[in-house]
Amino acid sequence: MAQVAEALEQEQDAQSVVKKFMFVNRKAPYGTIYALEGLEVVLISAAFDQDVSLAFLDDGVYQLVKGQQTKGLEVKNFSPTYRALEGYDVEKLYVERESLEARGLREDQLLVPVQVVSAQEMAQLMEQQDVIIGF
Amino acid sequence: MLHIVNKSPYEKNSLTSCLAHAVKGGALLLIEDAVYGATKGNVAEGAIRRALADLPVYALGPDLDARGMQGNVIEGVKVVDFGGFVDLVAEHRTSQSWL
Numbered sequence: 001m002a003q004v005a006e007a008l009e010q011e012q013d014a015q016s017v018v019k020k021f022m023f024v025n026r027k028a029p030y031g032t033i034y035a036l037e038g039l040e041v042v043l044i045s046a047a048f049d050q051d052v053s054l055a056f057l058d059d060g061v062y063q064l065v066k067g068q069q070t071k072g073l074e075v076k077n078f079s080p081t082y083r084a085l086e087g088y089d090v091e092k093l094y095v096e097r098e099s100l101e102a103r104g105l106r107e108d109q110l111l112v113p114v115q116v117v118s119a120q121e122m123a124q125l126m127e128q129q130d131v132i133i134g135f
Numbered sequence: 136m137l138h139i140v141n142k143s144p145y146e147k148n149s150l151t152s153c154l155a156h157a158v159k160g161g162a163l164l165l166i167e168d169a170v171y172g173a174t175k176g177n178v179a180e181g182a183i184r185r186a187l188a189d190l191p192v193y194a195l196g197p198d199l200d201a202r203g204m205q206g207n208v209i210e211g212v213k214v215v216d217f218g219g220f221v222d223l224v225a226e227h228r229t230s231q232s233w234l
Contacts, residue, residue: 028143030201031168059143062171065203072197072216079203102145104176104207 005044019130020051025060027135029079030070035063036078038135043081046088053092053129054085055122056114060135061099066111082112096122136160137227141167141234144179149233154182159189164215164223166195173199174207187211195220 023042027034045052056064063082070077085093093114100106100116107116117125126132138157142149150165150172157163163186165173172179173194186192187209196214199205208214215223224230 028146028168028171028202030198031141031143059145059168059171062202067203067205069200069203069205071200073201075201077201102178103171104174104180109203 005048018049018051020053020128021045021131021133022053022055022126022129024055024057024126024132024134025063026058028059028062029068030073030075034135035060036076039078039081041133041135042085042090043088046085046090052090053094053125054090055094055096055125057096057099057119057122059099059103061095061103061105064093064095064110064112064114065105066109068111079111085112094122094125136162137223137230138163139230139232140165140169140172141232143168144172144177150179150182153231153233154186157186157190162191162193162223162227164193164195164220165212166198166220170194170198170202170204173209173212174204175209176207180209183209183212193219193223 023038025038029035068077068079095114095116096119097116098119138153138161140150140153144150171177172183183192192212193215194208194212196216
């Protein structure tokens with residue numbers, strides 16, 4: 001995480017240009033720490049005024065499912081944080097249609113407004129980035 | 136034999152391998168990311184429905200709740216809490232975790 005912050009800072013100092021950062025989320029929440037750690041890094045990156053977007057594909061689409069209740073597991077429910085991203089000017093959330101469909105999920109089951117895109121469109125979005133960080 | 140699986144069916148082949156080795160008289164318990172396998176529309180739905188003909192299938196409720204999947208469980212899969220998890224372990228002579 002510190003490395004990412006440092007990289008972001010160096011980018012900014014060196015060129016003072018806005019770069020396109022994409023965070024690619026491919027893991028389900030809670031089973032591993034990736035989803036939560038990824039979200040933390042996104043929040044840090046938002047502080048550096050970069051052009052940030054989030055991609056959700058494969059099991060990563062499960063991160064955005066509505067109705068997460070973690071009381072029984074006694075772990076932090078970090079799903080409300082996705083709704084707060086807008087306040088940090090992180091507004092580009094892309095969800096891959098194929099990944100939703102493969103899991104029997106619909107867009108209306110997600111807890112935040114997203115752009116649902118095809119795998120082909122997702123690939124194009126990835127091609128447009130300057131930096132891609134995967135979780 | 137109680138078979139315990141904790142990985143998403145999209146992430147690993149643990150569930151597939153487990154079901155290939157589970158025989159009548161045993162039971163399957165899905166926990167952590169494996170609970171997605173007990174939900175409708177998941178890639179494992181067909182395999183779980185077929186497995187239900189031969190053995191009881193359980194999913195851990197707190198893991199379903201945490202993932203927002205509590206309302207999407209395949210019919211026939213029984214939801215248990217942590218106490219139920221302990222009971223299942225106690226009821227079976229052996230447990231096997233398919234990591």
